[in-house]
Every structure is written in structure tokens, then in C-alpha cells.
Amino acid sequence: MLEVKNITMTYDKGGVNELTIFKDFSLTINDGQFLSVVGSNGSGKTTLLNIICGSLTPQEGSVILNGNDISAEKEYRRNRLIGRVYQNPSVGTCPNMTISENLALADNKGSRFGLRPAFDKKKEREFRDLVASLSLGLEDKMDMKMGSLSGGQRQALSLLIATLRPIDFLVLDEHTAALDPVNSEFIMELTRKTVERMHLMTIMVTHNLRHAVEYGDRLVMMDKGTTVLDIDGEAKKHTRVEDVLGIFNSISIECGN
């Protein structure tokens, strides 16, 4: 279970551009829950992810993962238990390193990066099989530089890399936004399979209302740092895109987007 408790987050506090995103904001995500978060620009979606992952420190409030208060832990420490896929396909991997090298590094997450060889034959076969499971034909291109692959291929590998080691929580930060429709659907299907297979507690921020409605078992809509819609279970199953779009348009018009 992940609890975000009583968060207050103000950018540039005391400065001319002071901007309060959250005031006493709380959100709880249950084990195995796949939560989709939608909301207009500036609603606080990405800020929320950054607070959970530790890239931003709120003025007040705490983040509790499976009962442990991780608010004081640095970003890199939190990443032992958190996997994250970013919007930009080149952020989740090392562009100048090969597919094998990226996987070898990801495979050692949480362990010591010592003077043992990064590869052996057994590992290489394992990696090949994993990449083959993506059905992108990349298993024969294990020595290709990550940067020379397409956005969709890189994002598929980013997802594989983020979930390669057991994690407690998966963070998807608009991870299909930079892709064309076909790749975007492909990555969403891959995401669903991965989350189901690993029973992963997941938060997905997206601008795609259809993805938010079709995938996941809970939907939250945010506006100006508050949740304006929170549906799960049966109610979520019966929700249609048009329902969500209606609410979304009404809040968007208010802020003039």
C-alpha cells in the first residue's frame, strides 16, 4: 500500500512566482491496484509523481510505502522499491550503451556494483529470452545502441528494465505520450500484461482519457491539486470515455485550457 499523506507543496515559496500545487492533499493506493490519473496541465499530476519518487520534497506531509515512511529517503534510495518509466523514451535507458548493457545494469539493481564481470553466457541467454518476449525482433540486435532504436522499441525496453527486478511500485509518467498511436497501443498492452503478471501496484499518469478508462482498476481525475473524480471497482468498469470527457471539459474550460 502506498499512502501520500497531507502533502503541502509550494514552488518558489516566498518568491514572486510562488505557486501552491497541493494543500493538505492525501491519496492512498492499495496493493495490486492499477491507478490511472488524468488531469489538465498544472493539475499536479507530475508533481505528485515527483513527490512519491523523491525528486521533489514537499513542505509538509509524508509518503508511506508498505508501512515505511520513506519521506526522508533520497530519490536513489527509494528507487530500490520503485520502477519508473518516463515520457521521454531516452530517459529510461542509456542511449550510448547496447541493449545487453542496459539490461545487465538493470539486472543488478539493488545489488553491489562491484568488480565482477557484468555479463556471462547464462545471463546473456536470459536477456535474449526476455527481449524476445517483447516480440519486437530485438533479440537479434542485443549489441545495438539503445539510442539507435525507435521510440516505441525504447519505451518497451524501458518498461522491461523498470520491472526487471522485483519492485513494490511502478510509476508510469505519461509513458505513451511521445509515441505514435500504434506504438502507444502496443506499449499499453505490454503495460497491462506486465502489471497483471507481476501483480504490481501501479500509478499511471496520462493525457489519454481512453487509456485511463480502458486500463487499470481505478481512475482519479485531478484539478488544481485536488481529486475531482475517484472511481474504482464496478463503477470503473462501467465508466465510458464520454463520462470522463464531460467532467474533464468542464474543469478545463474553467482554467481556460
Add this chain to the structure above:
Amino acid sequence: MERFVNLAVSVLTQGLIYSILTYGVYITYKILDFPDLTVDGSFPLGAAITAVLLDRGIGPWIVLLTASAAGAFSGLVTGIIHVKFKVRDLLAGIITMTALFSINLQIAGSNYSVARTTPTIFTGFPADALLSKAPLSVRKLVISLIIAVAIKLLLDLYFKTKAGLLLIASGDNETFVTSLAVDTGKVKIMGIVISDALVALCGSLVCQEQRSFSATMGTGQMVFALAAVIIGLTLFKKAGFVKGTTCALAGSVVYKACIQVAILLGLPANLLKLVTAVLFLGILIIGRSKEESNA
């Protein structure tokens, strides 16, 4: 002909010795993307320590390692200034370099000569036993070749380990390294430490070879090594399979050869740094325009 051979041997030896410095700068500049100006201070630091310790009768190989350890420490200082105190990369290096100038003066004064009779790694054990028949210049060549190749192979091995791969990754994408639950700051410091250990090792070799230390011998070493790295990479860019360390080694030899040719053609020694700077600028501009035409 004999004069030419002697000259070639001497240039090659210089290139091989300075390749150790080039490896160090290759790690910070190319792998970590960290322009480490500590080099101009850690290079003479290695030489200063070497001159004084050799004079005290310490074994030349132990001296070599001690100098390298001191260089590692200077890298640690730069790394901590940059990572923990968040001082910008160039400034962090300049701070350490400036401090080292005084420290080097304290260690060895402004000049220090080592007596002809004092054994160095080129004249002492095991070089004397294995190469007793060879003239000194050939001994120097063989020993520098062995050291340059041995360190290159060690580095190549290191880059295949988990730690080495992580170092490369931290220069490529820091966010990725953070996502592996690793503190990127520590990885960066590690890289700078290794780099300055190599730089000081090179300083020690140079001092053992020429039997002297001067407080100004560090000036321009960073620029030399950068130029050598870029020459090497530019020469071998087309052949993708050539390792970065090999490029650094080749770049160092080619650069030293170019300088030697310039001196033979009558370039006054006083203008050397000026020529180095102009040459470096030229390489940067050519490298840039090549990159753009490739893109």
C-alpha cells in the same frame, strides 16, 4: 638514419608514457563528461612526490604507486567539492589545482633534480636484469610500452565489470543510474579518483624518465590530454570497434609525434604551449564540423 631511429624511439616513448595521462582524461572528459582541471595539479603532484621519494632511496615501483595514490586523493578532493558541495565541475577542478600548486612547492620546491645514479623503473630492477644488453633509450621504450599496454588492458577489463559499466552509464544518463538505486555522486567521484590516480602515475613516470621535477610542468597537460583523446577518437571514429582506450593511446603518440616534427622544423620551444592551444582549437573545430556533417 640512426638519428631518425633514435628520434622515433624517443617520440614513441614519450607518447606511450603520456598515454597514461590520456587514459585519465579520457575517463573524465569522454566517459563522465566532467572537464577535470585537477589534472594540471595532480600531474606535477605525482612528479613532485616521485622526485623527493626517489632521492630518499625509496624503490621506484613503490614510488610509482605512492604517487598514484596521492593523485587518487586529489581526485577525491575535487569529486567531493563538486558532488557534496555542489561547486561547478570546472571550478571544483580549478580549486584543487590551485591548492596543489602550493602543495607541490611544499613537497619539492620549484625545481628538483634526481641524481643520475638513483635507480628508476627504467634503470633499476627488473629492467636492469631483463634488458641488461639494451641501451637506455630502448629500455625506456620497452618499459613504457609494457606499462601503457598493461594499464590499457586493465581499464578495458574494468569497463566490462559491473562497476565499470555503471561508470559509463553515469556519464550517459544520470537519471538511469539513479533509477538503479545508485547514488550517481559516488560513481562520479569514483571516476575522478581513478582518473587522477592515472594522471599522477603518469607524472611519476615522466619524473622518473627525465629525472627532474619543475613546479610548472603541469601547465597545459589537461589541454594536451584532451587534444590527444580527441585526435584518437577522430582518427578511429569510422571504425566503431576500436576501444576508447586504444584511441587515447594512439592519440597520445600521434600528438607527441606532431610536436616533435614541429620542433624539428624549427619551432622555438617557448612557443610550444601557443602551438598546443592553436592545434587544440583546430582539432575541436574540425571535430565539431565533422560531427555536424555526420548528423
